[in-house]
Amino acid sequence: MTVRIGVVLFPGSNRDIDAVNALEVAGAEPVILWHDEVALDGVAGILLPGGFAYGDYLRAGVIARFSPVMRAVSAFAADGGLVLGICNGFQVLTEAHLLPGALLRNRGLRFVSREVRIAAERSDTPFSHLLGERRPLRMPVAHGEGAFFADDATLDQLEANGQVLFRYVRADGSPAGGEEDRVNPNGSLRAIAGVINAAGNVAGLMPHPETAVEAVLGSDDGLGIIASFVASAAEHERADGPVLVGTR
Amino acid sequence: MTLTAEAPAVPEEPLHRRLGVTDEELAAIRDRLGGRDPNDLELAMFSVMWSEHCSYKSSRPLLRTLPMGSAADGVVAGPGENAGVIDIGDGLAVAFKIESHNHPSAVEPTQGAATGVGGILRDIFTMGARPIAVLDALRFGDPADARTRHLVEGVVKGVGGYGNCVGVPTVGGELVFDPSYAGNPLVNVMAIGLLDLDDLxxxxxxxxxxxxxxxxxxxxxxxxxxxxxxxxxxxxxxxxxxxxxxxxxxxxxxxxxxxxxxxxxxxxxxxxxxxxxxxxxxxxxxxxxxxxxxxxxxxxxxxxxxxxxxxxxxxxxxxxxxxxxxxxxxxxxxxxxxxxxxxxxxxxxxxxxxxxxxxxxxxxxxxxxxxxxxxxxxxDAIVHQRVASPPVRRRAAPAPGAPSTASEGLPERGMDPGAVLTALLGSANLASRHPVFEQYDSTVQANTVEGPGHGAAVIRIKGSTKALVATTDANQAVGKLDPWLGAALSVAEATRNVSITGARPLGVTNCLNYGDPTRPEAFWQLSEGVRGLADACRALGLPVTGGNVSLYNESPTGAIAPTPEIGVVGLLDDVALRVGPGWRATGDRILLVGESTPGLAGSAYADLAGIAAEDGPPSLDLERERRVQAFVREAVERGLLASAQDVSGGGLAVALAECSLWADRDRGLGAHIRLAVASSPAVDLFGESPSRIVISAEPRHVPAVVLLARQHGLPIEDLGEVMDPPGDGTAARLVVELHGSGATGAAEDRGSRVADALIVGLDELRHAWEGGLSRALGWEAR
CATH class of the missing domain: 3.90.650.10 (PurM-like C-terminal domain)
Structure with a gap:
């Protein structure tokens, strides 16, 4: 039986198309979860896609966190359910305090859309365990508010806890430099592209692995992330409870 | 100073004139109302509907001359509908259209451009199609000018802000600078949608x-x-x-x-x-x-x-x-x-x-x-028969479309061809557009095979092997000199850009940007442009499925160059067979299909060198163009080619440089070329005569490629070979040796010191190409 993964649809979501495609490529059955409903329809994992939820005129994700579906997503996460937020979904998860840090306007204050390279800091999480040694991973970014920010103490703690999941890297796989390095597309602190919560069941990243799942689109490097998530959700469902790769 | 007396009362203009309705038009309105006067509300309704923008009252008689296509071309909706729709098989169809939002963008660039995107997207989904791609063709004045910079910043923000949020990828377009657009920028946006024919x-x-x-x-x-x-x-x-x-x-x-x-x-x-x-x-x-x-x-x-x-x-x-x-x-x-x-x-x-x-x-x-x-x-809105007359020139211009004469007289001015190439690649009009298109989401919807920056855009059709290929083009530089030729060249180049991927062009949409139609010279430019568009589309067998006319593109600084913006959509049956412009492998042979003909007027080289248009622009042979495109499509379909790139802005040298720079995922591959120079190095290296493509092929395929070209009646020349970096740690190079009667010897005879080879490192070319636009717009600091 194929595993059912919820894709939350806010008014203004637009990478739901990409997310649905990627889940299908990864062998899962996508289930659309409408923003003003609280029923999660028995899904095994939840993906918050990219886009501009509710228009994002005030600040990315700030309205979406108050939507009915997000109450259900928070409860799902509190029960150990797997939640992956991509781009706008990542922004919503930080606004909802399901993930640490904040995503600020890009360095240069402009929208940035181009291919980047990232590498997983850990290959023992539900979102990265199938990546193996494949690095760096090529995939697009497309956002205006993607500069990861937290105070130094929080950053140190995230590093110590192993909560930095993805970092922007150069072609040779070495980590991007600080905010001025073009390899770091948005000026994220410590070149952080994605993080995971302390419990290890909620993750978010700014780049788009769900758009890089087929070679014809220029890269299928993102498939490993989506496939890890789908396989973990299936395992979770079989075990009828959280199966987590614990944080360090 | 004391208060001045109130201005003497001016007799108020009648309402219809204040709304832009002429006395003649008011009479025509009465005719349509059974002889009665319209009331004020009716007059307001007529004033918008009989505006040039809504009624096409000046251009309608011209537009009727365009080939509209038929069911045999797959056209299921043509001009008059919100967008053209063409059947692409498997129960699917593509809807596409281009439209202008020039004047709103001049007044308020961000909102003007944003609503331009919104308007054309609505034209697409109104037909039942999901919008899958946007291409934006933008034209501005001098990039060094503060007002131009303000407009560029605002328009790019508007296009990006709208397209990014609405979730339709911006996959291509143009950004062109020409002084004629200083007071009147052009914002033309093309949108493409995909639909089930049942949903039409x-x-x-x-x-x-x-x-x-x-x-x-x-x-x-x-x-x-x-x-x-x-x-x-x-x-x-x-x-x-x-x-x-x-x-x-x-x-x-x-x-x-x-x-x-x-x-x-x-x-x-x-x-x-x-x-x-x-x-x-x-x-x-x-x-x-x-x-x-x-x-x-x-x-x-x-x-x-x-x-x-x-x-x-x-x-x-x-x-x-x-x-x-x-x-x-x-x-x-x-x-x-x-x-x-x-x-x-x-x-x-x-x-x-x-x-x-x-x-x-x-x-x-x-x-x-x-x-x-x-x-x-x-x-039944009013139609005006406008007067067209060509401009009076001090010197007789060649008849529109007439083949131009040779241009041996052009001075080389001691040029170093490598320096000229570097300058061209770094110029505002030829440098990489990445500082702009990186502000547009080009990948949303997960269908973008080729986004902006490397020729035509390629969008796969999910669930099939097919892909759509799209581009926009307009040649305003030649259009200034010969509006017929400018329009025909625009069609030729746009369709060629689609054909070199292996795709078959399906149809043409157009946005005709011209001046005040009540001025006979401007109306002549429009009518010549429409004639060029029609001639080229007929010769290439393509239907015109719709478009938009934007007139009155004039400001106190003058009229814009005639700008027939052409949008083309093509179909690739198997996306796996497509070829790109960049070299693929070391050792592949490089060939030129077509031949260079004289005429540097309207070229990027002439602009850079500050050479007045002493000769004519290059001529266009539409039958040759048709054969070049048929050849390249067949060669791609048979799997003979490793790459294909058309020769356009900046000529053969720029085309070769792009092939080198874009090779191997932009890491670059060198090339060693031997070029026979017939008349002058400037013409052969930098001339922009049309109907030429640079291809590369594995050596084992070269005989078949040459045979195929001959079967299509086309000249083909083996130029050289794709090269690795020298191996001494230096970057790969582009080397073009010049030989033949027009090269060194002849130049030396004329007393100029022309180099006999163009040798330049790809790192130098890349630096020029990547930074050129930011330098031109003063964006380096970002």
Whole structure:
């Protein structure tokens, strides 16, 4: 039986198309979860896609966190359910305090859309365990508010806890430099592209692995992330409870 | 100083003139109203619908000469519909159209450009198609000019802000600088959509008794007179006063409108759908009624508004954005309302379809405020026969389209060809556009095979092996010298860019940007442009499926160069077979198909060198062009080619440099070329004569490629080989050895010191190419 993964649809979501495609490529059955409903329809994992939820005129994700579906997503996460937020979904998860840090306007204050390279800091999480040694991973970014920010103490703690999941890297796989390095597309602190919560069941990243799942689109490097998530959700469902790769 | 006396009373102009309606047009309006005078509301409705923008009153006779295609070409909807639609097999069709938003963008660049994107997207999903791609063709004045920089910044922000939010990838377009656009920038946006043929929806209002439903945003005072005030008159000096005529875009509302509209269409809930653009409710009601031969009764009070105390004329001609008009059978109305409410969109039944042929507006008490035959506002609008006359030149210009003479007289001026190439690649018009297109989401929807920056865009069709290939092009530099040739070259180059990927061009959409049609010279440019467009499309066997005409592109600094913007969509049957422009492998042979002909006028080289157009532009042989494109498509289909790139701006040298720079995922591969120079190195290296492509192929395929070219009756020349870096740690190089009668020896005879080879490192070329645009716009610091 194929595993059912919820894709939350806010008014203004637009990478739901990409997310649905990627889940299908990864062998899962996508289930659309409408923003003003609280029923999660028995899904095994939840993906918050990219886009501009509710228009994002005030600040990315700030309205979406108050939507009915997000109450259900928070409860799902509190029960150990797997939640992956991509781009706008990542922004919503930080606004909802399901993930640490904040995503600020890009360095240069402009929208940035181009291919980047990232590498997983850990290959023992539900979102990265199938990546193996494949690095760096090529995939697009497309956002205006993607500069990861937290105070130094929080950053140190995230590093110590192993909560930095993805970092922007150069072609040779070495980590991007600080905010001025073009390899770091948005000026994220410590070149952080994605993080995971302390419990290890909620993750978010700014780049788009769900758009890089087929070679014809220029890269299928993102498939490993989506496939890890789908396989973990299936395992979770079989075990009828959280199966987590614990944080360090 | 004391107070001055009040200005003497000026007799007020009659209302019709203040609304831009001439005395002659007022008489024609009376004819269509059975001899009576229009009331003020009716006059306001006529003034927008008879504007140049809505009525095409100057261009309509010309547009009738374009080849419209037929069912045999796969055309299922052509000119007159919101967008052209072409059958692409498997029950699918592609909808596409290009449109201008020049004048709003000149006044308020961000909102002007944003609403330009919104408007063309609505034209696409109105047909039942999901928008899958946007291409934006932008033209501005001198990039060093502060006002140009302000406009570029604003327009790019507007295009990106809207497209990014609405979730349609911006996959291509152009950014061109030319002094003629200083006072009047061009913002032309093309959108492409994909639909199931079963979902094809037309913008007609059949069936008396059906409900007229307005949904989307509410109606406000924004964009009053956009079509008549802004789009259909030449700019004066007081642009700022026109700002209230610019509409304001809300891409979030548009995104909801797309989803709701497609849900209504797929559910079979509407019998007709029309977006509201220029002319607002007046235009949408009269056009849908006229197309179906029906009439419409509009209840003014039922229209949801965002402001109190709006005058009836304001409600009827407002161009508030993100609104749609649906024709709904009464039994479906509850379901339609439910869909709109689910997407959070205001919705109201504002009237009914009638069988009397009139658009009637009534107030709450049922009193008729206006009654006009729908046809009088649209298909039977006035047509003007404008006068065309070519400009008087001091020196006789060659007859339009006539082959030009040789240009041996062009000075080389001791040029170092490597330095010229580097300068061209770093110039504002040829440098990489990445600082701009990186502000546009080019990958959303997960279909982008080739995004902006490397020639035509490639969009795969999910669930099939097929892909759509799209590009835009306009040659304004040659258009200035010969508007027929400029238009024909634009078609040739746009279609060639599609063909070199292996795709078969399906059809052409066009945006004709010209000056004031009441000026005989400007109208001559337009009529020559349309003739060039028609000639080229006929020769290449392509239908023109629609487009847009933008006139009055003039400012106090003068008229724009004639700019026939051409959008082309092609179909690749198997995306795996496509080739790109960059070299693929070391050792591949490099060949040139076609031959260079004289004529440097209108070239990037002539512009860079500051050479006046002493000779003519290169000539165009449309039959040759057709054969070149047929050859390259066949060669790609047979798997003979490793790469293909057309020769255009900057000539052969720039084409070779691009092939080298873009090779191997932009890491680059060198090339060693031996080029026979017939007349002058400038012509052979930098001339822009059309119908030429640079291809590369594995050595084992070269005999078959050469044979195929000969079968198509085309000259083909082996130029050289794709090379690795030298191996001494230095970057790969582009080397072009010049030989033949026109090269060193002849040049030395003439006493100029011409280098006998072009040798330049790819790192140097890349530096010039990547940084050129930022340098030109003063964006380096970012």
């Amino acid at each position: 929806t037309l913008a007609a209002a059949p069936g008396a008794g059906n409900l007229v439903v307005l949904f989307g945003s509410t109606t406000g005072r924004d964009g009053i007179g956009g079509a008549s005030v802004l789009a259909s008159a030449t700019f004066g000096d007081q642009d700022a006063s026109k700002r209230p005529s610019v509409q304001v875009g809300d891409p979030f509302a548009e995104k909801l409108l797309i989803e709701a509209s497609l849900e209504l269409i797929r559910g079979g809930l509407v019998v007709g759908l029309q977006d509201l653009g220029a002319g607002g409710i007046t235009c949408a009601t009269s056009e849908t009624a006229d197309r179906a031969g029906t009439g419409m009764r509009v209840e003014l009070a039922a229209i949801p508004r965002r402001e109190p105390r709006m005058e009836p004329f304001e409600v009827l001609i407002s161009e508030s954005q993100e609104r749609m008009l649906a024709i709904v059978e009464p039994a479906r109305w509850p379901a339609v309302r439910a869909v709109c409410e689910r997407w959070g969109l205001p919705v109201a039944a504002i009237g009914t379809v009638t069988d009397d042929g009139d658009v009637t507006v009534v107030d709450e008490a049922g009193v008729e405020l206006a009654r006009i035959p729908a046809s009088a506002l649209t298909s």
